[in-house]
Amino acid sequence: MITKEMRVADIVKEIPKSADIFRSNRIDFCCGGQIPLAEAVHDKSASLETLLDEINSLQTENAGEGLDVQYLDNASLINYIQNKYHILLREEMKNLTPYVTKVAKVHGDNHPELIDIKEVFTGLKNELLDHTLDEDDTVFPLVKEYSLNPTDELRAKLQPHIDELETEHENAGNALKRLRELTHDFTPPLDACGTYRLVFARLERLEKDTFNHVHLENNVLFKRF
Known part of the structure; x- marks a missing residue:
């Protein structure tokens, strides 16, 4: 389960498709990804609760799929x-x-x-x-x-x-x-x-x-x- 305390970059490592959610919400998961999700939320992004719901839904939908390149x-x-x-x-x-x-x-x-x-x-x-x-x-x-x-x-x-x-x-x-x-x-x-x-x-x-x-x-x- 992804939580608000997890760093943005670590979330993308755990669930690569979450990158699309962060990108569309203008949340930097590359150079600025070393901060907790709760701190990355801003006035142009979705709410913290919405982001957590979307990301955790991805985790459920795509469990066990694809190459984990990390x-x-x-x-x-x-x-x-x-x-x-x-x-x-x-x-x-x-x-x-x-x-x-x-x-x-x-x-x-x-x-x-x-x-x-x-x-x-x-x-x-x-x-x-x-x-x-x-x-x-x-x-x-x-x-x-x-x-x-x-x-x-x-x-x-x-x-x-x-x-x-x-x-x-x-x-x-x-x-x-x-x-x-x-x-x-x-x-x-x-x-x-x-x-x-x-x-x-x-x-x-x-x-x-x-x-x-x-x-x-x-x-x-x-x-x-």
């Missing part, structure tokens, strides 16, 4: 993150960029917030692409090396990288929160064309995948160190 060893968890998130992120950023640019160019006069959306998206894209490349080329190999040979020297070498990545995660989370504000919870206006609606839907999916991605790194993989 119990994977370090190398297997890294492979999971790379295949589920890094590869798809690079592909989605490449494919989504022309649509974001087109919508801002065509509809920006009537909806100036689209110019801001394009700017925030471009910054987020550049940061995430550099970030995942650094993880794949430098940090994840160090994690695997340390897992096989856990020396103080390797730990001291690894820690500054983890600290930097967690800061970058926080920056990405702030950019995603800004996109949610600019898009009014990814709700397109009534006059939005098909491409406009497509962009908002894919930005919402990007938010979901990135929050889940960051949660696995911050609150599962990196927490081990």
Whole structure:
């Protein structure tokens, strides 16, 4: 049974699908997830009682289902993150960029917030692409090396990288929160064309995948160190 005293990040570790509830209620379960659920509730979220009911219902509905990735060893968890998130992120950023640019160019006069959306998206894209490349080329190999040979020297070498990545995660989370504000919870206006609606839907999916991605790194993989 999930209680109000449990930390938000631990709830998502216990019930991964609760991430969707937190995301829709603008509750940070990644970088800001180390606080009790009771403290995370705010004026734009559902009440504490409603959140507890929804989350505990998920626990009942999905008991025993799916892969519990928090119990994977370090190398297997890294492979999971790379295949589920890094590869798809690079592909989605490449494919989504022309649509974001087109919508801002065509509809920006009537909806100036689209110019801001394009700017925030471009910054987020550049940061995430550099970030995942650094993880794949430098940090994840160090994690695997340390897992096989856990020396103080390797730990001291690894820690500054983890600290930097967690800061970058926080920056990405702030950019995603800004996109949610600019898009009014990814709700397109009534006059939005098909491409406009497509962009908002894919930005919402990007938010979901990135929050889940960051949660696995911050609150599962990196927490081990």
